[in-house]
Amino acid sequence: MAEQISVSHISNYAGREATIKGWVYNRTDKGKLVFLLVRDGSGFLQCVAFKGDLPPDVFEKVMRLPQESSVIITGPVREDKRAPGIPGGYELGVREIEILQEAGLDYPMSLKDHGPDFALDHRHLWIRKKSQWAILKVRVKVMSAVREYLDGQGFFNLDTPILTPAAAEGTTTLFETPYFDEGFAYLAQTGQLYNEANIFSFGKVYCFGPTFRAEKSKTRRHLTEFWMLEPDPAFCDLEGLMEVEEGLITHIVQSVLRDCEAELKHLGREVSKLKAVTAPFPRMTYDEAAKYLIELGKGETDPERKELLKFEWGMDFGAPHEVELTKLNDKPLFIYGYPSAVKAFYMEPWPGRPEVCKSVDLLAPEGYGEICGGSERVSDHEALLNRIRKEGLPEESFKWYLDLRKYGSVPHSGFGMGVERVVTWLCGIEHIREAIPFPRTIKRVYP
RNA sequence: UCCUGGCUAGCUCAAUCGGCAGAGCGCGCGGCUGUUAACCGCUAGGUUCGAGGUUCAAGUCCUCGGCCAGGAGCCA
Numbered sequence: 001m002a003e004q005i006s007v008s009h010i011s012n013y014a015g016r017e018a019t020i021k022g023w024v025y026n027r028t029d030k031g032k033l034v035f036l037l038v039r040d041g042s043g044f045l046q047c048v049a050f051k052g053d054l055p056p057d058v059f060e061k062v063m064r065l066p067q068e069s070s071v072i073i074t075g076p077v078r079e080d081k082r083a084p085g086i087p088g089g090y091e092l093g094v095r096e097i098e099i100l101q102e103a104g105l106d107y108p109m110s111l112k113d114h115g116p117d118f119a120l121d122h123r124h125l126w127i128r129k130k131s132q133w134a135i136l137k138v139r140v141k142v143m144s145a146v147r148e149y150l151d152g153q154g155f156f157n158l159d160t161p162i163l164t165p166a167a168a169e170g171t172t173t174l175f176e177t178p179y180f181d182e183g184f185a186y187l188a189q190t191g192q193l194y195n196e197a198n199i200f201s202f203g204k205v206y207c208f209g210p211t212f213r214a215e216k217s218k219t220r221r222h223l224t225e226f227w228m229l230e231p232d233p234a235f236c237d238l239e240g241l242m243e244v245e246e247g248l249i250t251h252i253v254q255s256v257l258r259d260c261e262a263e264l265k266h267l268g269r270e271v272s273k274l275k276a277v278t279a280p281f282p283r284m285t286y287d288e289a290a291k292y293l294i295e296l297g298k299g300e301t302d303p304e305r306k307e308l309l310k311f312e313w314g315m316d317f318g319a320p321h322e323v324e325l326t327k328l329n330d331k332p333l334f335i336y337g338y339p340s341a342v343k344a345f346y347m348e349p350w351p352g353r354p355e356v357c358k359s360v361d362l363l364a365p366e367g368y369g370e371i372c373g374g375s376e377r378v379s380d381h382e383a384l385l386n387r388i389r390k391e392g393l394p395e396e397s398f399k400w401y402l403d404l405r406k407y408g409s410v411p412h413s414g415f416g417m418g419v420e421r422v423v424t425w426l427c428g429i430e431h432i433r434e435a436i437p438f439p440r441t442i443k444r445v446y447p
Numbered sequence: 448u449c450c451u452g453g454c455u456a457g458c459u460c461a462a463u464c465g466g467c468a469g470a471g472c473g474c475g476c477g478g479c480u481g482u483u484a485a486c487c488g489c490u491a492g493g494u495u496c497g498a499g500g501u502u503c504a505a506g507u508c509c510u511c512g513g514c515c516a517g518g519a520g521c522c523a
Contacts, residue, residue: 026483026484026485028481028482028483028485028486029479029482029485030479030480030481030482030485030486031478031479031480032479032480033479033480033481033482034482035481035482035483035485037482037483046482046483048480048481048482050480051480052480067473080481082481082482082483083481083483084482084483085483088483105473105474105475106457106473106474107473108457108458108473109458110457110458110459110472110473110484111472111473111484112458112459112471112472112473112484113458113459113484114458114459115458115459115515115516116515116516117454117514117515117516118458118459130484173521189522190523211523213521213522213523215520215521215522216448216520216521217520217521217522218516218517218518218519219517219518219519220517220518221522221523222521222522222523223523226523227523228523229523308519316521316522318519318520318521319518319519319520320519361523370522370523371523372523373522373523415523416523417523418522418523419523420523421523422523431517443514443515443516
């Protein structure tokens with residue numbers, strides 16, 4: 001009996017019999033010869049049926065097998081440069097085929113491109129498509145690389161609650177849900193405050209889960225539900241934080257390059273640009289970036305562009321500003337020392353410059369922009385209390401958070417990384433909605 | 448919330464100045480022993496987003512409405 005194998009391991013079986021279980025992705029019939037491109041989740045494999053090798057009724061069925069039919073195929077594995085697929089270069093002769101189900105002929109997803117509305121309405125089927133499968137494979141690798149790296153660096157993965165009592169940062173819109181006799185609970189937009197509590201029990205911690213933002217953002221960089229990684233190490237200043245970030249990002253990129261070569265190739269990703277992503281990453285202060293942008297704006301002649309690039313010290317970067325800054329380097333770029341006024345209340349002020357805080361954003365190159373945002377946290381109890389009062393935040397809600405500064409406070413830092421933004425960048429794709437299996441956007445909760 | 452663009456066959460799109468509603472893909476039928484989103488031939492497939500208006504004539508122009516997109520703001 002032939003061994004059942006994964007398509008991804010096909011190269012180990014050349015010259016032997018093997019069985020694969022999967023779905024017909026495409027069929028090309030040539031009269032007395034039929035090619036079935038079969039996917040099994042691990043890859044795509046060409047299976048070849050010759051008329052002379054099969055009983056007439058079986059061959060007739062294979063020749064008419066609809067796209068997406070589920071099959072179990074057994075036959076000889078052959079090395080053949082002509083064979084397409086992922087990894088490709090190998091094919092399976094059809095000696096025996098069991099058809100579990102002939103798919104309906106009205107399968108709506110074409111192998112050609114669809115418009116976004118149609119594709120998203122059929123996301124449950126769209127994910128079967130090779131391009132989407134490749135992107136989501138990269139996502140899987142990013143997720144596992146994250147855990148692999150942080151676990152290896154002595155971080156502990158402590159989960160933080162998704163149902164939370166109130167706004168962590170006050171400003172951003174939250175999803176609200178009724179909560180028994182307590183009134184309302186809110187879907188977490190960050191696990192950071194809880195991470196900070198976990199720090200004092202575990203030292204270096206991270207949370208990794210879905211995050212919710214009810215902002216009415218309608219761009220190719222936004223989802224209302226996205227996955228965020230938030231590492232928070234104790235005894236770590238801003239410089240130490242940047243080192244954690246560049247170590248993590250480098251490990252993610254190298255892991256994807258190593259294990260997702262075929263997927264990136266299929267997506268047409270220029271791999272050489274990712275190979276350049278190694279620590280250390282360039283660093284730039286907000287002051288330097290502001291100066292650069294102001295100069296750039298002065299030199300701009302197109303009035304529309306000039307308006308978009310308009311900038312003065314104290315502003316937060318808009319998308320067009322970010323894009324310009326990402327063009328400066330081939331590697332991700334750290335920008336640190338933002339004005340306190342545009343950042344959150346818990347960020348440590350810069351020594352001797354209270355108008356600036358110890359915050360850092362990491363911008364992915366090639367125009368992709370912000371993938372991480374973080375800071376050193378205020379560790380002094382009085383200073384934090386003052387910040388909370390100044391922001392007009394409800395002191396009572398932050399009692400437990402303030403406690404953390406009373407019992408063994410230490411310098412600590414943390415950042416958040418948007419998983420889908422990283423995947424979008426690594427895959428070189430246009431839109432973040434393809435970087436998550438079932439995207440949630442302002443206009444879409446189906447399917 | 449604002450700005451811009453779009454809506455025509457199952458899908459992706461064309462239709463000149465307002466003048467007969469088209470193609471490719473997919474489905475169906477036929478052909479082909481090396482296809483790579485195969486190719487070749489044939490068939491079927493239309494409430495042009497909705498309502499109203501202008502006109503001899505509207506997919507095309509005007510008004511209102513709906514839906515989608517991506518950009519601004521905000522952010523990861």
